[in-house]
Amino acid sequence: MNDDHDSAYAGLLVDDAHWAFGEAAHDDPLAGMDTSIPAGVDATELASYCLELGDDALVLAHRLSEWCGRAPDLEEDIALSNIALDLLGQARLLLTRAATADPSVVPPLPDGSPVPPEDALAFFRDDHQFRNTNLVELPNGDFAETICRVLVWATYRLALFERLAAHPDGVVRAVAAKGVKELAYHRDFAAQWFVTLARGTEESRRRLHTGLAQVWGYRHQRGEDAVAEAVLAEVLAAAGVAAPDVGPVATSSHTEHLSRMLAEMQVVARAHPRGRW
Numbered sequence: 001m002n003d004d005h006d007s008a009y010a011g012l013l014v015d016d017a018h019w020a021f022g023e024a025a026h027d028d029p030l031a032g033m034d035t036s037i038p039a040g041v042d043a044t045e046l047a048s049y050c051l052e053l054g055d056d057a058l059v060l061a062h063r064l065s066e067w068c069g070r071a072p073d074l075e076e077d078i079a080l081s082n083i084a085l086d087l088l089g090q091a092r093l094l095l096t097r098a099a100t101a102d103p104s105v106v107p108p109l110p111d112g113s114p115v116p117p118e119d120a121l122a123f124f125r126d127d128h129q130f131r132n133t134n135l136v137e138l139p140n141g142d143f144a145e146t147i148c149r150v151l152v153w154a155t156y157r158l159a160l161f162e163r164l165a166a167h168p169d170g171v172v173r174a175v176a177a178k179g180v181k182e183l184a185y186h187r188d189f190a191a192q193w194f195v196t197l198a199r200g201t202e203e204s205r206r207r208l209h210t211g212l213a214q215v216w217g218y219r220h221q222r223g224e225d226a227v228a229e230a231v232l233a234e235v236l237a238a239a240g241v242a243a244p245d246v247g248p249v250a251t252s253s254h255t256e257h258l259s260r261m262l263a264e265m266q267v268v269a270r271a272h273p274r275g276r277w
Helices: 043-065 074-101 117-123 143-164 170-198 202-216 226-239 256-271
Strands: none
Touching (some): 043 117, 043 256, 074 143, 117 256, 143 170, 170 202
8 A cells, every 4th residue: 555645546546647648757768878969960860760660560560559459369469569669769769869859850739838849759740741651551451461560560670670780879889789689579579470371271372462562662662671571581482481572662652541640649749738647
């Protein structure tokens, strides 16, 4: 029992109760880390890069969270939710780093209320201000398509994070070092399911082919990567699946899918910017 309250729930009702969107209940994700800009690093460019990486993680985290309660079985429901939480953790760190590197990227709230920069960047930017790739904003499709997207995205993201372990910025290095372990699990989870669906029924294999064709052209939107391509080739070979004959899709303006997703993701924060829970 908390000595300050009559019950374990009374603390939720005091004046400084947790803010749903606000500064009171949020710890600084970068607490204890050196956030000074390293010599030779341009702060504006660093912030822009962290926004790109953070937005990718944030948007895909939300997409995968949409599977909660809808996956084929409980184990996969939990697995996809855990992947979403890992990506949300990456997004928090990267968006906060972007704000510490260049505070001008943080949008003000309509009523002027202060909120943590990660919340402001997630909930109070419009769709055209997001810097994610088209791959992560596409609708989930069926389970097979989601598996294909996670496989392609995590394979490329893992190869990138392995290189970012040598980034001059200490925060980016720390995010990459933690993310490598997470992304290795994401990739392997998707790869196992990819092979399972390919070797399953005629219907599961058909859906896998369809899903892979939907996402394959987007895999180079953060640049080509020979290491990632080699890994994907191994997975496809193990599954007995040929790479789709699909040309690359260049990152362009966002699709209508991002606007609809953000409308759902941001509606509570925008309606109640000082809301409590």
